[in-house]
Amino acid sequence: MAYKHGVYTSEVETSLIAPVNGTAGLIVAVGTAPVNMLADPAAAVNKPILVNNYKEAVEAVGYVGDFEKYTLCECISAAFSVVGVAPMVFINVLDPAKHTTDIEETTIQVNDGVAALDKVGVLLDELVVKKEAETLEAGTDYTTVWNTDGTVNIVILSTGAGNGATQLTVSGKTLDPSKVTAEDIVGGVDIDSGKETGMEVIRQVYPMLGMTPGILIAPRYSMEATVAAALQAKTKSINSKEIIGENVIVFVSVPSSGGDDTITAVRVYDNNDALAGEQTVSLKRTSRNTALLRFTFPLVEAE
Numbered sequence: 001m002a003y004k005h006g007v008y009t010s011e012v013e014t015s016l017i018a019p020v021n022g023t024a025g026l027i028v029a030v031g032t033a034p035v036n037m038l039a040d041p042a043a044a045v046n047k048p049i050l051v052n053n054y055k056e057a058v059e060a061v062g063y064v065g066d067f068e069k070y071t072l073c074e075c076i077s078a079a080f081s082v083v084g085v086a087p088m089v090f091i092n093v094l095d096p097a098k099h100t101t102d103i104e105e106t107t108i109q110v111n112d113g114v115a116a117l118d119k120v121g122v123l124l125d126e127l128v129v130k131k132e133a134e135t136l137e138a139g140t141d142y143t144t145v146w147n148t149d150g151t152v153n154i155v156i157l158s159t160g161a162g163n164g165a166t167q168l169t170v171s172g173k174t175l176d177p178s179k180v181t182a183e184d185i186v187g188g189v190d191i192d193s194g195k196e197t198g199m200e201v202i203r204q205v206y207p208m209l210g211m212t213p214g215i216l217i218a219p220r221y222s223m224e225a226t227v228a229a230a231l232q233a234k235t236k237s238i239n240s241k242e243i244i245g246e247n248v249i250v251f252v253s254v255p256s257s258g259g260d261d262t263i264t265a266v267r268v269y270d271n272n273d274a275l276a277g278e279q280t281v282s283l284k285r286t287s288r289n290t291a292l293l294r295f296t297f298p299l300v301e302a303e
Contacts, residue, residue, distance in 0.1 A: 025214035026087065027079070030185055030199055031071035031221065032094040032177045036123050037062035037146055041096045046187070046197045048205045049090045054080035061090055064120060064150035069177040070094075071219040089209065091201045093184045094177055096123055101176040103127075107169050113156045115168050120150035121175035129154060129162075130169040136162045185221045186230040199230055 028048070035041040044061055051057040057076045067074035072090050079085045100123065108115045124144055129136045136142050141160030145153045154170070156162040187198015196203065205213050216235065222228045 026089065026205075026211050027075075027085070027215045027217060028089045028091065028202055028205060028213045029072055029075045030091045030093065030187075030202075030216075030218045031075070032069065032180055033061035033072040033090065033092040034064045034070050034121060034150055034175065035062055035092055035094060036096060036121050036175050037064075037150070041123065044092050045095045045097075046091065046093060046195070046201055048201055048208055049092070050087055050209050050211075051076075051090065052087045057088070057090070061092055065148075066120070066150070068220070069120075071221065074219050075217070087211075089205055089211070089213070091198070093187065093198050094175055094180055095184075096175060099176050099179040099184075100126075100173045101179075103170065103172045103174055105169060105171040107167050108154075109167050110156060110165050113158070115154040115156070115170075116147075117152050117154060117170055119152070119174050121177075122152050123173045123175065124152075127172040128170065131162045131165045132169075134161060136160065136168075180221075182221060182224045182226050185218050185227050199234055202234055 033044070035044040038044055038061070049060045051060050054076065057063070057080060061072055061076075062070075063073050063076060064070050065073065065077075067077070072092060075088065075090070079088055103119060103122070108117060124138070127138070127144075129138075129142060131141075137160070138144070140157070141162040142157055143155050145155060147153060154168065156165055162168070183198075185198050187196065187200045189196050189200055199216075199218075202213060202216065205211060216231050218227050218231060222231060
């Protein structure tokens with residue numbers, strides 16, 4: 001019988017597709033992301049964020065697999081795990097100062113020094129953790145660890161006041177994506193401060209990043225006529241410069257009650273009065289099992 005000696009290596013395929021870099025069709029996506037998972041959530045609100053790969057994207061805006069609530073995570077999955085396209089620019093409108101829900105005071109069990117808080121979107125700077133009547137201090141009495149589903153574990157430190165606790169009382173706030181409206185996505189400019197929000201931030205892409213937007217999307221939210229119309233309007237003038245329509249493409253999400261039902265998709269689009277007479281739908285099928293790709297169609301100039 002033969003035996004191997006020494007060091008041997010083997011290679012396996014990565015689950016991620018290597019992105020193809022190109023800025024001619026730079027995708028700018030406006031939507032929601034779990035920025036509560038970041039060290040400074042407020043720094044990732046209504047700002048153009050450039051990402052070149054999956055790791056950068058997750059570090060920049062966070063990642064949770066609930067695409068319905070966190071639409072920019074759907075972009076991350078489609079671009080870096082399915083198709084392999086880079087770079088992208090994200091504009092997150094989910095604001096920790098505005099779109100939140102209170103966590104009512106509740107008791108959770110501690111098992112082997114760890115308590116699982118079954119809430120997604122927890123804002124750590126708003127989290128209050130108590131052992132009986134004593135409020136514990138983050139970093140001294142406990143630390144937190146994010147789970148892949150966006151929930152958080154509270155880990156009791158043996159050197160802190162929480163040592164020996166069998167249960168904890170917690171309260172605080174979570175991000176609430178359901179409070180984001182079409183108005184938040186479309187955005188605007190504050191008259192007093194001059195601050196731009198939502199789609200108005202698209203203007204900042206070129207001066208801040210040195211790249212020109214090529215594709216504009218607002219996954220899921222663009223099913224609303226006002227959002228779709230605002231996206232199209234942005235192709236007409238970026239940074240006060242007229243853009244030739246065919247140079248900037250808008251993709252809108254079209255609901256389909258029958259899965260990949262082409263007829264339903266076309267009918268819904270035809271009823272979108274905000275775009276009637278300006279565009280037609282160019283349907284492109286894909287075998288990729290990704291909601292963003294399956295139900296998103298480009299707008300092209302009507303003949």
